Ligand SMILES: Nc1ncnc2c1ncn2[C@@H]1O[C@H](COP(=O)(O)OP(=O)(O)OP(=O)(O)O)[C@@H](O)[C@H]1O
């Protein structure tokens with residue numbers, strides 16, 4: 001029925017039963033330290049709502065409580081607009097409730113509740129001053145019922161309520177007329193919430209570290225500081241102090257040798273080449289200071305990849321060497337028809353609901369590689385001594401090239417087992433794997449069987465024009481990399497034989513891998529009498545291991561497009577672990593090395609072992 005004036009709905013609004021369960025579920029989607037972001041963000045927003053847009057955010061010990069109880073509890077203090085008692089009840093105690101406009105790209109009204117409340121069952125104390133009046137409320141998880149909500153107070157005047165006035169004696173020094181302090185009690189009243197949760201990077205500076213790596217920058221006028229060294233006496237100002245948290249942006253600008261931007265379709269890639277000595281100096285401290293990658297959205301960093309994962313992604317972006325000095329942040333732009341949002345837990349970015357297209361961006365970035373990064377890569381490789389075995393290996397493989405063209409796969413038809421004929425036809429059940437799903441998305445009609453369903457299947461031929469190679473195989477460029485030469489970054493391929501980057505047709509071999517160095521040592525010992533043998537031994541050993549790896553890449557490539565080899569299977573067959581397996585058979589390599597060294601350095605007399 002149409003109504004005039006105020007619309008009166010005839011729909012019975014859906015309600016929530018068992019809100020605690022819902023909160024816990026949503027809370028599990030958040031990363032363990034996400035609450036630092038949510039409470040910082042609330043403070044930033046509260047400061048942005050003040051007339052001057054300026055203010056301070058402090059992550060500090062609740063010193064009042066420490067003085068009285070000797071317990072460390074983490075607190076965040078802001079000089080934002082503050083809340084009244086009613087506002088606290090309304091915003092803190094209701095899911096999807098926000099003072100701000102709720103939207104997919106703005107506030108969800110859930111942040112503090114799902115990320116912080118679910119990790120502080122003993123509670124979060126809110127002390128808030130508005131126009132000089134202080135009030136307090138206590139959000140907790142009632143141990144009796146498992147329900148989240150505000151605790152009831154008996155106020156000094158004998159009335160009851162879910163908030164109470166509080167004296168200015170406990171007001172933090174930073175707060176004037178307006179501001180808020182949120183104290184995290186943890187899951188138990190005895191919990192030390194200043195202590196970094198298990199697994200947090202840089203435990204002694206975990207708050208600065210997390211916030212710096214989460215934020216690209218804070219709005220101008222907002223200063224953020226975090227306590228470090230809180231366990232030292234408060235008189236020891238050198239160690240027990242507040243450190244300013246700037247976000248990654250300022251740090252990178254200050255420590256970069258070069259910086260710039262590359263325009264990608266639907267995104268902007270910002271890049272930095274860090275100065276040589278600075279790059280590693282602060283590693284594992286309060287900020288991400290060596291090479292890494294992330295996505296940037298609304299001044300926050302998502303999907304940050306550092307360490308091994310960061311190296312792999314930088315290499316995909318074409319930064320094959322020197323990746324410990326390169327930082328790339330890709331900022332997707334919301335264009336018409338492309339909406340960038342984060343998921344509810346704010347752990348991931350989505351473009352129209354899909355994950356970020358890292359592989360596409362990588363290809364584009366490689367094509368538009370900034371000169372400064374190219375120069376860095378060349379500088380690093382200039383230091384490497386890597387004689388070329390390419391020619392010798394290709395020459396040998398030519399003799400067995402027919403072996404690299406595999407015969408067609410046929411299922412064995414023997415014994416008593418009867419085989420379902422239809423399963424042997426192209427067009428049987430498609431085998432869905434992760435790789436296929438992403439590669440094939442967007443194709444219409446996918447999932448409805450294979451080629452045989454279409455009438456054109458009758459016209460399939462075995463090959464293209466006779467004598468014409470349909471697709472040329474890989475011809476990997478090979479690079480031996482080591483820590484000593486600066487061509488390998490720590491953790492990249494750590495204790496692995498090597499890695500193959502299919503997108504770049506690049507085979508990186510870890511010269512530090514034990515299997516290679518053990519064989520070098522073994523032969524150096526055997527040729528101990530021959531001065532200057534070592535470089536020759538190393539070259540011969542490397543050449544034969546390199547051949548094994550090149551053969552692996554070429555051989556596995558021949559399995560492509562076969563019925564039981566999906567793209568993802570091929571990827572696995574060439575993974576770092578698979579390549580490590582490929583160099584484990586030592587007998588034939590040992591024989592070849594023996595022969596080659598015999599020719600170069602003279603044969604050894606057979607020794608009894
Ligand atoms: N430090 C603060 N100062 C003033 N108001 C605050 C503060 N912290 C929270 N609030 C109020 O509580 C509301 C709820 O916060 P909550 O983090 O749960 O959701 P939100 O910030 O609105 O949305 P989001 O899901 O994006 O975090 C805020 O909208 C704000 O009105």
Ligand SMILES: [Mg+2]
Nearest residue numbers: 038042111112
């Ligand atoms: Mg919030």
